Amino acid sequence: QVQLVEAGGGLVQAGGSLRLSCAASGLTFSNYNVAWYRQRPGKEREFVAVITWSGDRTYYSDSVKGRFTITRDNANNAVNLQMTSLKPEDAAIYYCTTGGPLIGSEYREGQSWGQGTQVTVSS
Numbered sequence: 560q561v562q563l564v565e566a567g568g569g570l571v572q573a574g575g576s577l578r579l580s581c582a583a584s585g586l587t588f589s590n591y592n593v594a595w596y597r598q599r600p601g602k603e604r605e606f607v608a609v610i611t612w613s614g615d616r617t618y619y620s621d622s623v624k625g626r627f628t629i630t631r632d633n634a635n636n637a638v639n640l641q642m643t644s645l646k647p648e649d650a651a652i653y654y655c656t657t658g659g660p661l662i663g664s665e666y667r668e669g670q671s672w673g674q675g676t677q678v679t680v681s682s
Contacts, residue, residue, distance in 0.1 A: 561585040561671040563655045568676030571645055579640040579676060581655030586671075589613075589633040591658060594666050595640050597651035598675075607653070608640060609666040618664045623649070642678070650680045 567579040581593065594609035608619045608629040617629050628641040638655060653676050658669025 561657070563657065563671060563673035565653060565655050565673045565676040568653065568678045570679045570681065573645060573647055573680055573682050575645050575680075576641070576643045577645065577678060579642065579653055579655075579678075581638045581640075581673060583636045583638070583655075583657065586657070588636040591669075592661050592666065593629075593631060593638040593655065593657045594659065594668075595629065595638075596654045596656060596668075597649075597678075598654070599648070599651040602651075604654070606666060609661060610638060611661060616661075618661075618666070645678075645680045647680045647682045650678055652677050 562584045564582045571577050590612055592611050595607040596604050597607050598604040606620055607623055610617045610629045610631050614631050626644045631638045655673040658671045659667045
């Protein structure tokens, strides 16, 4: 049974930084692409970033490019999302997900999702 557990959310002032982590179990982690999605209040869930199974490629949404960095540690079955220069519009529940294919630069949603971690950004 695949489990993904996010951590690291919290309250931060605009312009600040947070580091989210995703711990995975129940799968051969190094075989899978891993992505972060977020759901802002009143909005649909949206793609944030993805990293390939080997870590050799990363892709970001335009809204976070240059501010967020996704990395992975296959030895510890973990993926991190370093978020800098946070804006009030980054406030959301952030979800870690895996199991989907990467078609070119487009990640297709997989079936395994974490419970999410709340990020709040004060202006």
